[in-house]
Amino acid sequence: MHNFTATYTDQYQLAMAQVYFKNGQKDNTAIFDYSFRKLPFNGGYAIFSGLEDLLEIISELRFSEKDLEFLKTQGFDNDFLQYLKEFRFRGTIYSSAEGDVIFPTRPVLQVEANIIEAQIIETILLNLLNFQTLVATKASRIRLVAGESQLLDFGLRRAQATGGYFATRAALIGGFNGTSNVIAGKNFDIPLSGTMAHSFVQSYDDELTAFREFAEGRPEKCVLLVDTYNTLKSGVPNAIRVAKEMEERGEQLLAIRLDSGDLAYLARESRKLLDDAGLAYVKIAASNQLDEYVIKSLLEQEAPIDIFGVGTNLVTGDPDGALDGVYKLAWAGGKPRIKISESIIKITLPHKKQVFRLKDDNGNCIGADVVGMFNEEKIEEMYHPFEPYKTMKISSYLHEPLLKKVLEDGEVLIPKRNLKEIAEYSAKRLAELPKEYKRFNNPHIYKIGISKELKEERDLLIKNFKNSI
Amino acid sequence: MHNFTATYTDQYQLAMAQVYFKNGQKDNTAIFDYSFRKLPFNGGYAIFSGLEDLLEIISELRFSEKDLEFLKTQGFDNDFLQYLKEFRFRGTIYSSAEGDVIFPTRPVLQVEANIIEAQIIETILLNLLNFQTLVATKASRIRLVAGESQLLDFGLRRAQATGGYFATRAALIGGFNGTSNVIAGKNFDIPLSGTMAHSFVQSYDDELTAFREFAEGRPEKCVLLVDTYNTLKSGVPNAIRVAKEMEERGEQLLAIRLDSGDLAYLARESRKLLDDAGLAYVKIAASNQLDEYVIKSLLEQEAPIDIFGVGTNLVTGDPDGALDGVYKLAWAGGKPRIKISESIIKITLPHKKQVFRLKDDNGNCIGADVVGMFNEEKIEEMYHPFEPYKTMKISSYLHEPLLKKVLEDGEVLIPKRNLKEIAEYSAKRLAELPKEYKRFNNPHIYKIGISKELKEERDLLIKNFKNSI
Structure with missing residues (x-):
């Protein structure tokens, strides 16, 4: 999906690097802290996400020949470009574990490397950790209110372009069960889910035929979308008819999906219709602008919803959009370093x-x-x-x-876990945190x-x- | 940067596609509308962005061997997978021009293709157009208030992961002048900008030495960051000293950069100090949580700021996070199609x-x-x-x-413009729109x-x- 090169960085990292290089600072050891200042969503904790992939990307980061040709056009010196040709990150990283609960103003991760390498990786480190931590935290909040319900990420169509790929990864760490995102499912080994679009129903002359053909063409994990025309008068009755036909073939309809209207009311009425038809096993899935507050409210109203599909608000980390993570110098040239600021919270720890x-x-x-x-x-x-x-x-x-050595001399030290393992670890750590913080x-x-x-x-x-x- | 395959889609597109395939619908011509429902930022217009890259991506979209192996594990049928092996988009696309001003509830783009191909490209189309339109619109609002000031995108560190790459592209279309994002600069031919980080100043024993070495190592387009310790007592006086030393070498300091505190006050005081030192040519750059409202206010206060660096709020489209674009079926099986909804705005146009x-x-x-x-x-x-x-x-x-044929039988018909040309077109179209909409x-x-x-x-x-x- 991505081909990261070391040009995935800000121009000033390279401008500073050239100055360090020319002034003989290329072996100057620096220590940088990654921390953030404010918890997202006015919450009491954050879930650290993005680390294990990042370490792999950093260990493989290089400048390509084309990158160097491009940088030559940007006024960088030949001897510096020669140095960049050999660039690889050879430093050490100490970090909190991916999935752990983390808090503002203290180091979440520490980079110890020569100052040029430490500076060049800053941008990609902030870019991938800030965003995945934001989304994993959002997902974790949704998981907290959803109890044992299934949570599915349906966000790719509204995601911030390819950021959606990493949003899906983070959603799993925060406690989601699956995704509609095929390429993320493939590359991160995430269970795929999906139902049908309104267009499928519309493309047939009537809803019943559409449902029937869908059930015949994809009988496994079949979910029928019931709100294209009229949920209770048309969608649910047609779904019930098809479910009965599936029973005759020895199959079972998995669920119906509600995607508009008052979800609490429609879920309750649909549940009655399904139960009255002897279809107690058919689940109800709901979607449409869901977030932790809407899901909490639906469950407080005892809406009989088994599966929640969450899109935009999850994958964009709404309403925050960004975690304000920073990367601050704590040591260089054999001395502790500090940044003073009129804003006290911006004074750093040496x-x-x-x-x-x-x-x-x-x-x-x-x-x-x-x-x-x-x-x-x-x-x-x-x-x-x-x-x-x-x-x-x-x-x-x-x-x-909390800070363990995870990468040394550019080599990843920790065994790679799959997302399920990271999610389980995260759930365990979150359980250790008293309720009042959640x-x-x-x-x-x-x-x-x-x-x-x-x-x-x-x-x-x-x-x-x-x-x- | 990206290697898109046709698995950059939602699982249900493939589930529906398999049903269409099995039911002999693979040559059923469908027409889909891309439109959105609500203008972002409570504004009066949006800037359409993302099209020209998308067309190229769509024309090259294929399933790889690995994709097909993966889909086999997901329960898709062999004959359908055989069909996907030959997949390429062979339809026609009619579209508004990239950069044009667009409005809700009317088709911005129309896809006419067999229903399987039209469905498979839905996700990537929405993903790339929704986000870039959001950011280009944000950028355009910032350009409207910034007048002739330089606008630079500094957002990659806080962007939604690799979404930042496309945010930079859209920012240029909306009227930004440059970016700090090296890989976007390289691939989209965008002027690169950058200053220095606080860490650079901190890594030296004193600010003056840091400024001096930076000016010597990168004399061209040199910008000094003056707020690491104390802007008016330390940063600006040291910058002035270095600017004078540069003059002796026949060089000129380009600018100083303010990144904290009251930007209006500090800009005014800094301007006085620079002018008193005979450095009227040294520009003032400002950054720190800027958006269209902050920049408008700074300029209303006549803050003497020449360059604005905008980050998080630009690249995440804050506070909206997503454009609510949809892709709705208007024609299939030789007939017009409609979606009814209790919510009138969701009723589609056949x-x-x-x-x-x-x-x-x-x-x-x-x-x-x-x-x-x-x-x-x-x-x-x-x-x-x-x-x-x-x-x-x-x-x-x-x-x-407004809708022109831009792609036919899978081949892009329109000549590719560079971002500067698209931005100029966009500015021209926006100028045609009366002020009350802006x-x-x-x-x-x-x-x-x-x-x-x-x-x-x-x-x-x-x-x-x-x-x-």
């Missing part, structure tokens, strides 16, 4: 770091991650990053280190603390800077 | 059609498009699609036919009418259906 999830003796999350220096193993007390009087003793809690309205705020040592290092850099101007 | 833009004798748009039967050349009177008492005499206006608040509603003949044909189908149940 140094190579580790992040710990705090748990009680029973292994339950206490609702806090703490960021320490990379070599810290246990932290006595954690500080609020920007409110120095907010502190908390944490030495009695278990410290689970509610939609005003969720409890998960704490992010920093260690005393990290705080002192950061404050020293801020002080030094203030003295310098 | 038959092969033409769309005319009405103009006065001076060639000015009068604010209406009218949809007629394909063979109508001049329409006397137009009807509101759903309010039969709203009619308007239009025989005195020029009728500009304002942001409550824009005037562009009229879409239908001809008497089309109305009667549609009403007859509705009546026939109502009699049948």
